[in-house]
Amino acid sequence: MLEVEAKFAVPDLESxxxxxxxxxxxxxxxxxxxxxxxxxxxxxFGETDEALRVRYDDAGSTVTYKGPKVRVGSAKAREEFNLAVESGETLEAILSRLGFRRAATVSKVREIYEMGDLTVTLDDVDDLGTFIEIEILTESDRDDAAARIGATAKELGVDGPPIYTSYLEMLLSKQ
Structure with a gap:
């Protein structure tokens, strides 16, 4: 499955x-x-443009692998695999024992909206600011997905340039 998304910094989530x-x-x-x-x-993973994370949220814990980013129009696409895990803490202990090292922790408050097959998230990310992400999961048609994401951004009044770096990359560049 390909995740095609565009992220934008926004000064005001309310609008x-x-x-x-x-x-x-x-x-x-x-x-x-x-x-x-x-x-x-x-x-x-910083050199190979991959990501491995353990996410904790209201639903529990999920491990995610993300492949390298590919630019698609004004969006980006990357392969993504998610797996719910019974205990994120246990998974983190296993990763540590296998030699994996913690790179960073990103904390945020996220609102998730659905618009048909698009997902729109409003994020307030600790130490980074407020952002909107628009994404579509697709098997193959990434160009159409990118065009639809751009059109949706305009409908939502988002006019700034898309951000191609992840929250992790932004946070690491600040440190």
Whole structure:
């Protein structure tokens, strides 16, 4: 599965939230998320543009692998695999014993909305600011997905340039 997404910095989440309501987007949840990122002992994920994280949220714990980013129009795409785990803490202990090292932790408050097959998230990220992400999961049609994401950003009044770096990369560059 390919995740095609675009991220934008926004000064005010409330105006985007109001447009989502007017467009009849369905709010799925509002939750705190804590993402613990790891680096492998046998290669540097920063160099290979991969990511391995353990996410803690209201639903429990999930491990995610993300492949290298590929630019698609004004969006980015990357392979993504998610797996719910019974205990994130146990998984983190296993990763540590295998030589994986914690790279950083990203904490945020996230609101998730659905607009058909698009997901729109409003993020307030600790130490970074406020952002909107628009994404589509697709098997193959990434160009169409990128075009639809761009059109949705305009509908939501988002006009800044897309951000191609991850929250992890932004946080690490600040340190």
């Amino acid at each position: 985007v939230r109001n447009r989502l309501v007017r467009l009849e987007a369905r709010m799925i949840t509002r939750q705190k998320e804590r993402d613990v990122y790891y680096n492998a002992p046998h290669r540097d």
